[in-house]
Amino acid sequence: MSTINSMNTQSTLTVDGKEYQYHSLSKAAEQLEGIEKLPKSLKVLLENLLRNEDGDTVTGDDIKAIAEWLDKRSSDREIQYRPARVLMQDFTGVPAVVDLAAMRDAIAHAGGDPECINPLSPVDLVIDHSVMVDRFADDQAFHDNVEIEMQRNGERYAFLRWGQTAFDNFRVVPPGTGICHQVNLEYLAQSVWSANIGGEDWAYPDTLVGTDSHTTMINGIGVLGWGVGGIEAEAAMLGQPVSMLIPEVIGFKLTGKLPEGVTATDLVLTVTQMLRKKGVVGKFVEFYGDGLADLPLADRATIANMAPEYGATCGFFPVDDETLNYMRLSGRPDDVIKRVEAYCKAQGLWREAGDEPEFTDSLHLDMSTVEASLAGPRRPQDRVALPDVPDTFDELLALQVTPADDEQARLESEGGSGTAVGGPNAQATVTIDGEEHTMSHGAVVIAAITSCTNTSNPSVMMAAGLVAKKAIELGMVRKPWVKSSLAPGSKVVTDYLEKAELTPYLDKLGFNLVGYGCTTCIGNSGPLPDEIAKAITEHDLTVSAVLSGNRNFEGRVHPHVKANWLASPPLVVAYALAGNTRINLKTEPLGLDKDNKPVYLKDIWPTNTEIAEAVAKVDDGMFRTRYADVFSGDKHWQGIDISEGKTYAWDDNSSYVQNPPFFEDIDQPLKPLENVENARVLALFGDSITTDHISPAGNIKTSSPAGEYLQSLGVKPEDFNSYGSRRGNHEVMMRGTFANIRIRNQMLGGEEGGETIHTPSGERMAIYDAAMRYQKEGTPLVVLAGKEYGTGSSRDWAAKGTILLGVKAVIAESFERIHRSNLVGMGVLPLQFVDGQNIAELGLTGQETINIKGINDELKPNQRLEVEATDTDGKTTTFNVQCRIDTRNEISYFKAGGILHYVLRELIAK
Template sequence: MGDRTSVLDAGGRTLQYYPVLSVEGAERLPFSLRILLENVLRNASDDETARVFAERVVSAGLAGEQGGEIEYMPARVLLQDFTGVPVFVDLAVMREAARDLGGDPTRINPQIPLDLVVDHSVIADVACCPGALEKNMEMEFARNEERYRFLKWAQDSFENVRIVPPGAGICHQINVERFATGVMTGENDEGEIAYFDTVVGTDSHTTTANGIGVLSWGVGGIEAEAAALGQPITTLVPRVIGVHLTGALREGVSAMDAALTFAQMLREKGVVGCFVECFGEGVSTLSATQRACIANMTPEYGCTCTLFPFDDRTLEYLRLTGRSQEQVELVEGYAKAQGLWNDGIERVYSDVVELDLSTVECSLAGPSRPHNRFAAASALRRFVDVCAERSLDESVVRTVDFAGSSFDLTHGAIAIAAVTSCTTATDPAMMVACGLVAKHAREAGLQAKPWVKRVMAPGSHATQLMLERAGLADPLAELGFSTCGFGCMSCIGNSGPVWPQMHDIAEDIELTSVLSGNRNFDGRISPDVSQNYLCSPALVVAYAMAGTMDFDFESDPLGADADGNPVFLRDIWPSDEEIDRVVAEYVTEELFEEGGKGLYDGTEAWKALEVEPSDIFAWDADSTYVRKAPYFEGMRRELDGCGAIEGARVLVNVRDFITTDHISPAGSIASDSPAARYLRERGVADEMFNTYGARRGNHEVMARGGFGNVKLSNLLADGRNGGYTRDFTTGDITSIFEASERYAQSDTPCVVLAGKMYGSGSSRDWAAKAPLLLGVRAVFAESFERIHRSNLVGMGILPLQFLDGESVESLGLDGTETFTIERVDFGDGSPQLPEPRTVKVTASRQDASSTEFQAIVRVDTPTEGAYMAHGGILQYVLRHLAEAAE
């Protein structure tokens, strides 16, 4: 460790640490770059490498510019089950490939702690009634037993793996309540050492932990696998945008409102690929969980993280959620020694955005993007404008029957109202507010509308206990918000089917949903719902009583009391004083201690799963959930080389803001899809299809689901939405999967044409894996979202960006052309930038005319160049592990 370390006395211990403030210039660096600086000082292989990386961090930070490449090694990895199952499938396949290459399969083993929480599989099949939780968990196990047995095998067969069984909560909430420590300690040759708790996760909302000072962000599963195997994450030193917070949130304004304001403000600013961090006197007015809610929304405005510094609020939360006094003292001492304590001082930032928290207003976002925020007071006007933009016929009315009564519904009728997701459940104040709205509503005799499916999914058992002890669970259940699962649920698309009566009219009127989540992309919440609105849990409950977005809370009553007097939302909305009083009484250390008991135990059904640990997994040829992925088939130790891409056909031609959910949906499997046909051919009944997310361990299903979102608009499909395209071998409109099969038969490579912000949203590695299996070799876009571009590189797909001012339209392309892309040289497999940095592309038309243009090769770092040379990051890691074993 040499001269790079110093000694810290904190928490009753004497530890060594790497003092970043001893590096010249570090005192002016942003908080987040200080964490990166400590990381490279501690993990560099030698003093010279440490010096070079440190210089890159400091010089870029002080210049406020993007800097050179560094190697970053997170302290731990966080998984959820949708992304975790394919991670372990890949690791199991890598073990076999290592053996076949003459290596030791047990070297394929996590080198750092890896936590997985099973939280994405529970579906709200049953809702609005007592017993919904138990019935949904029973169905969850019936659908997923095979996946869960595989996860138990992984837990027993790999080292450094902990799995939280289903029914415990959401991974991000459990991360901040249980896993995150703020500061970690470890042993080396010279004793005990302290270092920052840092994490990457296979879910984009891993960013939640930035609210308590833990630098964290989402990566694709392939990048997480490499990190778990000890491969550092290569990244360019990012630009850091400072958000100067002043003032305080006003009465009745929640953390969700602040998070949506951040999303709108910073998406407009343009922060893709940047770090964002908050400073200023306004920081101290926000609770730790309010900060976590804001940090959670980070992917919705495209940056890598939104970091808050440590302060007394952080320590209060760590103490509240069960960290020992010694640990809390260590966090305080270490944060102050490293300059991560909130002092309100502005450091060197690439740019500073001002936000007076007192200007934040009660908000919603929608109908399809989290950054499309608007004031709750103008919600009716916003809905009317959306209807006008979509040219909806206001006279269309459909009648539905519920419990013997008939109701006339039109556009805006709410089909789903969901209190769900890590965004808001993490903050006790918002959950209390929602419960108090329900309590006051029931006292006034109000009920929810029967056509609204109501979903309640607490983020942890502590949240459920809080609602029960405060007397708020019962009024919520009386309004139909019975707890129906501990998991992501509606936010990931696991709302289950809407009521049958609503499904029957979904083609005639535009149904809506409201949810306290972070994602409202087209087709994500339900294929039957056309407009999705994000808002606080309290507003979700209010809209369940309104029953429609065509409603003005200021002038329209929610109903009448026993005396016939109208009851408005303002009459049942709780004051901040009332919310604070409940939080102070019921949110205690004992609550979190009780809520966290038996975290790793699981239900009797989980305990009954019997598995035998082994070095090599025994694949079941008949499995429809877990199959051996083909990524290493035919792989040799020698590189195959990267040639030109010739005669490529366009598989998909899309425009702006195509999300990873468009590319690889996580929700329900449509009955007429290629994936459905595949499952039926193997004897799976329609009601047991489960979701694409749950089937991610089966590449056959996922390839068939590529670009299968029902709302995808592929310009080659002649106006037919969903997973369709023109097959240029026949001229017919067919499924994207079937077209890709024909192209594969003739060895025809495929490309994708896209607009701005391609790959926005989740850190979904299947959004890169599925296109690879569909034969996609390159993606053209005007801009890429950070994580998705990295995932494309990780799978060996070439991301090509149009030159500034150029696009599919400006170049006169329509997707009927064939494309030739000149060879890009990625070298001999050692890290180096590709040559050339822009590549010549020729688009040839059937009439013998052509268009030539240059595209930027978005392989941004030398190490990414090595990944491309090897055919992907997993091949790169596997070859290096095989070499090291010799």
């Protein structure tokens, strides 16, 4: 707690006879005029500063700066924020634990005690990203997928079990439990945290950072939290504060109610589109308005979940009666619920009717105007009204221009029959279960009820079950080329679908349980049936996936699928019945009933009353039972053999977990910062390069550098698993960096695939191979890019892989918040074009030699630097860039070679 308490705010709160110490915002208001008008999310930051005031990382001026925010509704003040806890999923958690294990090795090598490397903040790691949809549409799917998951991930899971025993303050939720964000919402979060510190019980807001960008989901229950890179999360675990600027806060006023037939998913896609248009990158969004009184907490969590998609740091919902209702429903203890109510009311964190805090800016949505929607085919913010999906797909198809289109015209002009491969009317005949079927462009080959966004929401999950029930009763079946799956966010979902007697109908349509995890939304969609994949490839079909997820970037869901649509779970079921996204579900039939009569969406869509009756079957006993022994795991987990010891016994033959090279020179003196000289451009990218493009994700191609490496170890292609599952092996990950099949390097004219041109030889090769050749030549590298570089998931390997490839700097028009931070955290310099300049205006081609001047030990946050780019003719273009190291702490991290290097050097020095 605060070692200074300059404002004398420490007070006592008595709840049901128990006393808690806390830092009173009411007492602070006696010295900080007007703070009662602050957005509630900023009140949480204010309390955090009051509680952690130490005169060094947090000063009285930092505290006053929160109140001064009201003058301009913004601030350029950097503060040091300390979240109460850290949340991880296994894709990002494994490399984090690998780094901790490597730090233990390094500190032991330097003569220190390895046990000084331990999380100082509580850490929960939920294994939820490893299950894949290998088996589907049968009763054995879940059992078989679990068996395959355990076989594939045995090394990783043994490593995590070692971490669970070796590290203090570190818990692991075993596989097969649920998605980390849903487990957090249903069980881990407390809204108001408590801890015994120095012999006293303290109460303070439950806050966290997580190694998944959708950590923001927890803001739906009044918990301030957002995603950070694994690198930044590791530093937070080790006691480092999160450096941040006091954010602007955009108020989003909600009024009215959703109309009949409209879901929470439709609402969140509308909110996402509105906020993207508004521009909220790097800002807090706080929801207010009387519409919240009728907005269920699950709907709030759905909106909060999508904060990365609308670009905000978080989407915060204050605590109110609905929060407490959900806490009771989800089985929270009575003393926790009482503490939450008493604390939030005492601190002015409770939402009252008519609350109108002062915001930087605001916007308003009357929820009665929301309509049924999807988002796609490539970005979550591109909302499309349901009737407009066919036209939007056709616009995408028109962009897929191939020579086959000319061949189609020739066939038609000559009076020929048939369709050209890839042409606008291309079709493929496939044989499925002995019957022939015709597939065409727009075919829905994946229909997945998946991801944290929607599977945490009983209303949309029950709606999906009711759609399935009505369809089955009419004698309908899903189209045979559709790979359908159901991956709930927790076992509670299974319980309430069964209690509502909807599971048999979902099963009969092919939406059998495939696992409890993220699956399709993160690219773990598994293989398509061979005959479907062959038809897509041979006929160059542009096909669709419809999923209830939050991400639909190119190449993310499945390498054979170019059009990905986000939709509510009931619409996922509807599209599985229709089988194609070129059908207007508002006006055209989904299929035929048992009497061969057309069935329309309106015929099987449940009423709000029907959904409410099903949701009423959810009870607290389901939550209490499922979470009673959540950390124990099943027989598979308990049967894993683990090594013991303070340091990890690395296996040189492991293809999953290896000791990374990041800390090899940690016992050597720091080198001074130097200019980047005679660098070459590794790749030149356009706008919206996501971390899915940069970081290894999804399937590993046999012919890729990573695939060739695994085969050299004797790993068969069928056992490659995904990149995400191999994040603990830097040899795989650095080979997969910039290797996405959909990435477009402008040095190759925008052609898809992870290749580049080596300069000056002019040879074309894989980006990894070029990087290794440059390293042998002693040549530093830079990456050039457009706007929004690094959007998407908070993948630390997007930065780790970049530094291991030898990239010293990334020069872009703008950066996504987390990725910019991660680059700094790994010692890569993020630089931003200024004065409206960009790659095109400067005439850069990627063939230049690059010099970056002004990098030295006097480097300051946001300093301007000079870049010289000399082309092959010897012409030099000079331009300025802004150093996007934004805070003093980040300067310290960068000088040390990265944030973990900084922490480790501090520990060694002690």
